[in-house]
Ligand SMILES: Cc1cc2nc3c(=O)[nH]c(=O)nc-3n(C[C@H](O)[C@H](O)[C@H](O)COP(=O)(O)OP(=O)(O)OC[C@H]3O[C@@H](n4cnc5c(N)ncnc54)[C@H](O)[C@@H]3O)c2cc1C
Ligand code: SF4
């Protein structure tokens with residue numbers, strides 16, 4: 001029987017981490033060299049973990065599926081990265097950042113973890129600056145900040161609309177430095193297929209070399225998953241096409257509990273679906289809501305060009321409904337408000353499934369140059385994709401699947417329920433509760449990797465100094481390799497008529513309709529049935545061309561989609577089990593009279609962590625109660 | 640829209656490749672170039688063929704994975720646009736589109752339109768970083784940096800590592816890529832400390848891994864999707880030259 005122990009240290013919130021940190025055991029430099037650590041993922045969380053652990057002298061092996069670690073999807077983050085520096089003297093502090101995140105997450109995150117993330121945020125900015133990350137500066141040469149949704153201070157550091165790129169490239173440079181030094185070995189173009197557990201501890205992984213199809217074994221004293229989010233389960237999302245759940249899912253199958261799978265953020269401002277062939281939804285950063293105003297026409301079925309609609313006939317519905325935060329309400333609130341207007345018939349564009357994001361006033365007030373300085377690359381991106389110039393007419397936007405708050409359950413040490421298996425960054429569930437605030441993921445990912453994991457994993461490894469290098473001839477490696485090969489053979493043997501992508505699209509549609517922005521008991525039950533049927537059809541009808549022993553991009557996709565059926569089913573189950581609305585999880589049955597999310601703290605102030613059963617059986621739900629000692633549970637109001 | 644596609648097909652690194660012709664009907668002008676290729680691949684798979692391999696991930700012009708030689712130009716006809724950002728409305732209906740992988744000795748073909756760009760990694764590992772350990776630094780605002788300089792460093796830092804500059808160059812030179820990294824760090828106080836060693840190490844490695852010399856034709860700047868300026872090449876040359884001068888004085 002699995003027992004969830006969050007291992008939160010005792011003592012007052014503000015001192016927890018520093019006291020705990022100094023009590024953690026260390027590993028001597030001579031012993032570090034003899035200890036192997038596998039890290040899967042080279043995004044901000046994986047690359048920062050790898051470089052920090054390499055600097056300490058561990059023997060690190062890093063994996064990614066792209067041809068270079070620099071292409072991990074962190075590179076696409078746009079808007080910014082938070083820190084509690086209070087450079088603007090506007091009342092910011094570690095406590096306020098913590099409080100904003102707890103409230104933004106609708107009181108479904110652990111206080112201690114969130115406080116720690118806020119606490120290390122300042123070091124992250126210092127470190128990136130030292131690495132040569134060119135954050136935006138003001139004329140005095142100091143770092144500039146801007147505001148993001150859900151907060152009333154200006155704490156978001158940025159590099160135009162390419163903050164993720166600049167932070168990732170900074171981290172990539174520190175990773176490259178360690179690779180050059182020989183502390184880190186880089187394995188590109190590898191997909192992790194399975195986790196190897198020996199005597200109850202994570203000891204290695206099975207990978208597929210994507211160029212040759214070879215199935216490989218890699219061993220270590222500890223394994224870290226930094227594999228990012230699984231928003232691609234919706235098929236259309238703001239994520240890179242290769243983003244997947246498979247590595248985390250392999251761990252889940254082997255016993256790691258998966259927490260809050262249904263907490264998926266639908267981002268309010270993405271370029272809407274334009275045609276049937278669409279493969280990706282491009283995000284327009286939340287930072288745009290600093291200066292852009294969201295509106296729809298006051299009349300239904302308005303046919304006039306947006307520039308022809310006079311001020312008095314526009315409904316700035318966010319400013320109307322939420323006067324205190326206006327266009328800067330948190331993402332879940334903004335997304336549902338857009339859906340509400342479109343469902344009520346006020347949406348714009350051919351499909352009626354979009355709203356306007358307008359910069360007319362900002363350009364008039366600040367001048368075109370100022371707007372270009374802040375958002376130039378985003379405006380260009382919009383123009384390239386849609387052919388419409390946002391300096392001249394409003395953008396059209398609509399919500400899209402974006403970020404997975406849910407993920408592998410981890411304790412305060414970032415360790416999963418499997419000893420020696422850690423999870424950092426978006427692949428864990430830890431810091432964002434039921435809704436993530438903008439610019440807090442880059443912050444969490446880098447904090448996890450640079451400033452938290454190196455301490456906690458060393459404590460674990462201090463018990464391993466007598467364990468010799470793990471031999472990959474162990475029978476557990478044989479078994480895991482055999483299982484991975486069998487799964488691939490099964491996929492190759494189906495030889496049906498339908499493409500992998502066609503299944504992925506259909507699965508995405510089921511989840512978007514039944515487990516998207518608004519959910520209901522009836523819809524979720526139907527969703528599960530539909531997923532079951534589709535999965536059955538997949539295993540009879542899918543076609544994977546060519547062979548498994550070569551570079552085969554369709555096979556890569558097939559392996560991922562095969563896992564997505566199980567992920568989707570668990571999302572629906574979790575959304576069904578949680579009989580309340582909170583953050584991004586909105587159940588039609590549980591809303592206030594004004595249509596806002598209605599939490600049920602008495603029954604649901606817990607983390608839902610699921611234990612895999614297989615064969616489409618209901619997973620077993622374990623609950624980690626959330627204790628709030630420092631904030632008062634309140635209805636989240638942005639009015 | 641309807642297109643004739645001439646696509647380079649090559650089973651693996653050692654196989655001999657050749658162009659294959661495809662006719663693709665019902666292409667929508669709204670499709671992106673890669674969606675057009677997805678659409679082609681769906682048809683190829685349904686008719687029992689092997690889909691065309693090409694690299695891509697973010698599909699929004701930032702990861703640098705995609706990169707095709709389209710009608711003789713890296714990333715196609717538009718300036719400052721990656722292959723994944725290109726849309727079919729930019730092409731004339733009923734024409735032929737020729738699609739090839741990057742052609743460069745330093746980037747061997749792996750399969751179809753996929754090439755091996757690991758030579759870039761080697762150059763970065765030779766010095767494309769600041770030697771600062773985690774946790775070793777001071778408050779970020781202790782060193783003010785002039786906004787103009789910091790913005791200029793940013794302009795150099797936006798390189799996505801796609802390799803179009805190399806593919807565009809008749810000598811397969813990587814000067815634009817390398818100079819962007821060298822300049823970014825040389826301009827910032829944090830990177831200045833080791834600027835000389837960095838430029839030497841990176842340039843030496845660049846020659847070693849098979850990139851050609853630079854004959855100042857500037858095709859790289861013209862085809863770089865991120866608008867990296869050749870001024871950075873001049874800046875790198877200055878850095879490189881002064882590092883040599885310093886050495887000979889010693
Ligand atoms: C468009 C967009 C904009 C965003 N903007 C912001 C923002 O402005 N601010 C902010 O704070 N957050 C933002 N986010 C969120 C943030 O970017 C991500 O949450 C964060 O970068 C995730 O980092 P990561 O290290 O966890 O994973 P990733 O960067 O996604 O990296 C995952 C890594 O795992 C590897 N991997 C995955 N699966 C496997 C496998 N099976 N086998 C082997 N390797 C594997 C990949 O190769 C990759 O290296 C944005 C997200 C998106 C999509
Ligand atoms: S310099 Fe330009 S063309 Fe060359 S790799 Fe960088 S972004 Fe691509």
Ligand code: FES
Pocket residue numbers: 694695696697698699700701702703704705706721722723724
């Ligand atoms: S796919 Fe990422 S830049 Fe084109």
